[in-house]
Amino acid sequence: MAEEIRKILEQLLNSISGLYCILISDRDGVPIIMVQNDKAPELAMKPAFLSTFGLAIDRGSKLGLGKPKTLICSYSQYQVIQMNKLPLIVTFIASDCCNTGYILCLETQxxxxxSNLTLVVTET
Amino acid sequence: MEKHIERVMDDIISSPNVFGCVFVDHQGLCLGVKGDASNESAGIIGAIADQAAKLEPQSQPPIIVMEDDTKSCIIHRNGTVTGAIYKTN
Incomplete structure (x- = not known):
């Protein structure tokens, strides 16, 4: 199953220019599956960075607008888009000029x- | 700003045969949507305009028309804003 998922993710990665990495991790930021190219920044793929999303959505939910679904962080060279699919976190790392809306469209795909991975995570 | 874009979209949607429109910024994020159109298509519309512009990089941004038997979608980029208009043939 892992190979099939990796293949699908690689296809998605190659379909968007400027997208460097797609990473699916658990709520602690531990990577479950990851596809990347050589431009992906190492630091943004570490659990220390990924797990901050969990804290951010906890804080964000206190704004009274419901649970955050997506977090977009725009940096000078990169953008990091994280989706709340708890118990999973989906992280996209892309260049700053990459089409953010197109990446958000990947959610449905x-x-x-x-749903397959969630079953695995909840069972373990 | 919203009022201005709302007015533009109202003008567009009141044109004959037009049933929807979407406006997208340079990052593919939805600026506004009116009628029978989805804000989820914003990113794809931006990407289509980007890819089509790469065919002739020296020329002005192209007008892209996609049509089927009954409907058509017209996409055009002007500066940082891309607009898509859905209309019946």
Whole structure:
């Protein structure tokens, strides 16, 4: 199953120019599956960075607007888009000029993969 | 700003045969949507305009028309804003 998922993710990665990495991790930021190219920044793929999303959505939910679904962080050279699919976190790392809206569209395409992975994570 | 874009979209949607429109910024994020159109298509519309512009990089941004038997979608980029208009043939 892992190979199939990796293949699908690689296809998605190659379909968007400027997208460097797609990473699916658990709520602690531990990577479950990851596809990347050589431009992906190492630091943004570490659990220390990924797990801050969990804290951010906890804080964000206190704004009274419901649970955050997506977090977009725009940096000078990169943008990091994280989706709340708890118990999973989906992270996209892309260049700053990459089409953010197009990456957000991938959510529906990832849904079948995520439902499979969620089953695995909740069982373990 | 919203009022201005709302007015533009109202003008567009009141044109004959037009049933929807979407406006997208340079990052593919939805600026506004009116009628029978989805804000989820914003990113794809931006990407289509980007890819089509790469065919002739020296020229002005192209007008892209996609049509089927009954409907058509017209996409055009002007500066940082891309607009898509859906209309019946």
């Amino acid at each position: 990832l849904e079948p993969i995520l």
